[in-house]
Amino acid sequence: MNQAMAHVSDGERDRAVELVQQAYADGRLSPAELEQRLEVALTATSSHELEPVVADLPDEVVQLASTGGRITRAGDWHVPRRLRIESEYGRVRLDLSRAHIPHARIDIELWLAYGGATIILPAGASANADGVRTEWGRVACKAAGRQRPGKLHVHITGELPYGRLTVRSARR
Numbered sequence: 001m002n003q004a005m006a007h008v009s010d011g012e013r014d015r016a017v018e019l020v021q022q023a024y025a026d027g028r029l030s031p032a033e034l035e036q037r038l039e040v041a042l043t044a045t046s047s048h049e050l051e052p053v054v055a056d057l058p059d060e061v062v063q064l065a066s067t068g069g070r071i072t073r074a075g076d077w078h079v080p081r082r083l084r085i086e087s088e089y090g091r092v093r094l095d096l097s098r099a100h101i102p103h104a105r106i107d108i109e110l111w112l113a114y115g116g117a118t119i120i121l122p123a124g125a126s127a128n129a130d131g132v133r134t135e136w137g138r139v140a141c142k143a144a145g146r147q148r149p150g151k152l153h154v155h156i157t158g159e160l161p162y163g164r165l166t167v168r169s170a171r172r
Helices: 010-025 031-043 047-054
Strands: 061-066 071-073 082-087 092-095 105-112 117-121 126-134 138-141 153-160 164-169
Touching (some): 010 031, 082 092, 092 105, 117 126, 117 153, 126 138
Parallel strands (some): 071 092, 082 105, 126 153
C-alpha cells in the first residue's frame, strides 16, 4: 500500500497526540504550536499527514538485546517511554515496581524466540498485552487491563513464538 494512502490507526494517532502533549509539558512547544499540532493529529486521515506533526519531536526508544543471556532490570532504574527487547533464548525480567517512570504510559516491545518474560508492575498500574502474539507459548496478564487516571499504563506488543509472558502487580 502506498505510504501516502495508508490510513492512520488509532494507535498512531494516540502516539502522536501523546508526543505533542509531552513536548508541550516539557516546554518545547508554545500553546499555539500545541493547538495547531493537536488539530492536525486529530484530523489526519493518513500516516503521511500525521508524519510532520511529530517529525521533530523526540520519541526515545531504548533497545536491549541478548542472544542467550538474561535481561534483567530491577530496583531504581529509569524506564524510557518506549522499550524494545530482543532475545533469542534468554529470559527477561522487568521489575517496574521501584523504577523511575516519568511517563503515564510506556510501550514495551518483546521479540523473544524461545525465552520468556516477566513484567512486574507498580501498585495500581494497568497493562494491555493483547498485542503479543505467540504460537506455542502463552500470555498471562494478571494486572488490570483498563488504564486508571493518574496511574501507569503499560502497553505490551511483540512476538514470543515459543516463549511465555507473565504480567503481574508487585507483591506487597
